[in-house]
Amino acid sequence: MSAVVELHAVTKRYGTVDALAGLELAIEPGELVAVLGPNGAGKTTTFELLLGLARPSAGTVSVLGRTPGCRANRLRTGAMLQGAGLPEQVTVRELVTLLAAAYPVADPVDDVLARTALADQARRTVTSLSGGERQRLLLAMAIVGRPELLVLDEPTAAMDAASKRAFWEQADVAVASGTTVLFATHDLVEADQVAERVLVLGGGRLLADATPRELKSLVSGKVLTATTDAPLAVVADLPGVDRVDVVVPAGADGLARVVVRGEQPEQVVHGLLRDGWRLVDLTVADAQLEQAFLRLTAPGALDAQPPHLLEVT
Numbered sequence: 001m002s003a004v005v006e007l008h009a010v011t012k013r014y015g016t017v018d019a020l021a022g023l024e025l026a027i028e029p030g031e032l033v034a035v036l037g038p039n040g041a042g043k044t045t046t047f048e049l050l051l052g053l054a055r056p057s058a059g060t061v062s063v064l065g066r067t068p069g070c071r072a073n074r075l076r077t078g079a080m081l082q083g084a085g086l087p088e089q090v091t092v093r094e095l096v097t098l099l100a101a102a103y104p105v106a107d108p109v110d111d112v113l114a115r116t117a118l119a120d121q122a123r124r125t126v127t128s129l130s131g132g133e134r135q136r137l138l139l140a141m142a143i144v145g146r147p148e149l150l151v152l153d154e155p156t157a158a159m160d161a162a163s164k165r166a167f168w169e170q171a172d173v174a175v176a177s178g179t180t181v182l183f184a185t186h187d188l189v190e191a192d193q194v195a196e197r198v199l200v201l202g203g204g205r206l207l208a209d210a211t212p213r214e215l216k217s218l219v220s221g222k223v224l225t226a227t228t229d230a231p232l233a234v235v236a237d238l239p240g241v242d243r244v245d246v247v248v249p250a251g252a253d254g255l256a257r258v259v260v261r262g263e264q265p266e267q268v269v270h271g272l273l274r275d276g277w278r279l280v281d282l283t284v285a286d287a288q289l290e291q292a293f294l295r296l297t298a299p300g301a302l303d304a305q306p307p308h309l310l311e312v313t
């Protein structure tokens with residue numbers, strides 16, 4: 001089966017900024033892929049190219065085997081974009097019904113409203129919706145035409161925890177019926193829980209293409225969080241410490257909350273207690289996707305990146 005999304009040597013230049021710099025990517029049917037990256041990494045630009053809202057400065061982009069944004073693709077693709085404008089005075093049901101009529105095959109509107117938890121809001125005007133309800137409406141509009149590809153730019157950004165869970169249940173339903181889903185997020189926990197494959201973009205380049213588990217394996221070690229009166233330099237000098245960050249600076253009591261990363265948290269605990277420093281509220285956890293992400297996207301990491309990290313799979 002051919003790829004749903006294929007980018008080859010794609011560059012997108014805005015003036016002197018390379019929003020994308022030689023991106024290579026293939027996404028197969030039915031994949032659920034998270035796109036991570038710091039602000040300005042090129043996530044939205046990639047999505048705009050896939051939807052035909054922008055053209056590459058160089059390279060080729062193919063979506064569902066065609067040129068992005070062509071009529072056939074518009075009918076087979078659903079999208080949720082950041083800051084998407086909506087007509088404010090129509091009702092939720094009117095808007096989704098209008099959209100449904102534009103597709104050759106569409107799901108029943110009431111069914112879609114129920115699935116996106118909008119049945120109670122069906123008669124309300126768009127302008128009256130909360131931020132999370134508006135996001136759910138965008139999802140209803142994106143899925144009503146039974147898309148083969150869903151492109152979602154930070155789709156759950158305004159949602160509470162319950163809405164997020166319900167949202168991803170719907171995305172799972174779509175994936176189970178063969179839809180390919182590509183979503184951008186800054187929520188690394190969400191990416192870890194939801195996605196089978198994670199793309200990390202940085203400076204318009206693909207820094208990693210792997211499963212969440214593979215990415216986490218890039219960062220070995222533990223994360224120790226504690227409150228202590230030991231100065232930062234003392235903690236940093238302990239054996240086995242890779243890095244120390246202060247999350248709450250020392251107050252009048254001299255106690256600071258610190259996060260210590262390294263292979264041997266027990267050495268840190270031993271060293272501090274041995275030397276008479278206070279150490280309270282201690283937790284130790286395995287490295288998370290966040291640490292892998294920070295390491296991959298740290299300034300200078302791009303140039304130092306060994307080639308094998310680019311494709312962990």
Ligand SMILES: Nc1ncnc2c1ncn2[C@@H]1O[C@H](COP(=O)(O)OP(=O)(O)OP(=O)(O)O)[C@@H](O)[C@H]1O
Pocket residue numbers: 014015017018019037038039040041042043044045046
């Ligand atoms: N229309 C534009 N004109 C000029 N520069 C642009 C334009 N669109 C994007 N850029 C620049 O291209 C780079 C990539 O932007 P993009 O919006 O793709 O990043 P992003 O990963 O989606 O970031 P964010 O997480 O902040 O949404 C940034 O430096 C941005 O300022």
